[in-house]
Amino acid sequence: MSSGLYALKPWYADRLAGARRALAARGVTPSTVTAAGVGFGALAGLVLATVRSPLAATVLVAALLALRLAAANLDGALARETGTGTRWGAVVNELGDRGAELAALAGCFALAPPWLVLLAMLTASAPSWVALSGAAAGAARINGGPVGKTERCLLLIVLAAVPAHADVLLVVLAAGSALTAAVRLRALHRALAPARFRTGRTT
Structure with missing residues (x-):
């Protein structure tokens, strides 16, 4: 499954x-790139929380989240390129x-009620939980969706531009994240429901 802006990933x-x-x-390790991505996400959150000029905030958040998405793409690709995966x-x-996204969303605590920001953090992680659960069960990793990672970054850029509408x-x-999780879960059910396998009791 590959829908939404995620379909542009190969390009x-x-x-x-x-x-x-x-x-x-230059011998840069994939883990270094991953750490940089978290840093870019954290800086985007800092800009959301502290920069009061919508124009400046929009430009900075857009640039930082673009770098965050680049890092998210490059770390795995670098591991494959160098055979260090x-x-x-x-x-x-x-x-x-997940850390990069949560760090960016944390900047919204300065713009919206804490319960709403926490809800956004929780639901933003849900699509990945579903995808990883499916992969653990042997299904192909499901990505994309109506509001995937890239779409959520775009929403944060819009939020930087119009902070009055942060709520x-x-x-x-x-x-949108909850809907994406539901869409992925439905696709996983279709892929895995016909399968017959034994599962051990877990605690």
């Missing part, structure tokens, strides 16, 4: 090929992706 990866080769030539690296990659935009982000 975007091609645009980043030069940066990927340059990073590989590991299972632990995949864990770091996933944690970094509405966070509701859209939360509802």
Whole structure:
């Protein structure tokens, strides 16, 4: 499953090929790129919380989230390019992706009620939980959706431009993320329901 702006990922990866080769030539590790992505997300959140000029905030948030998305694409691609991919690296990659998004959303505490920001954080993570649960059950990793990672970044850029409507935009982000999780869950049910397998009791 690949829908929404995620369908542009192959095209975007091609645009980043030069940066990927340059990073590989300089010996930059995938984990360093992952950490940079978290840093870009945190800086975007800081801008949302502190920069009061909508124009300046929009430009800065757009640039930082573009770098955050680039890092999210480059860390895995760099690991494949250099043959340094590991299972632990995949864990770091996933944690970094979630950390970068939550750090950016944290900036909204200065613009909206805390309960709404926490709700947006929770629902923004739900699509990835569903995808990872499906992968753990043996299904192909499901990505994209009506409001995936890229769409959520775009909503934060709009929020930077019109902070007075932060509440509405966070509701859209939360509802869209929940819908995306539901769409992925339905696709997983269709893919896995016919399968017959034994599961062990867990506690």
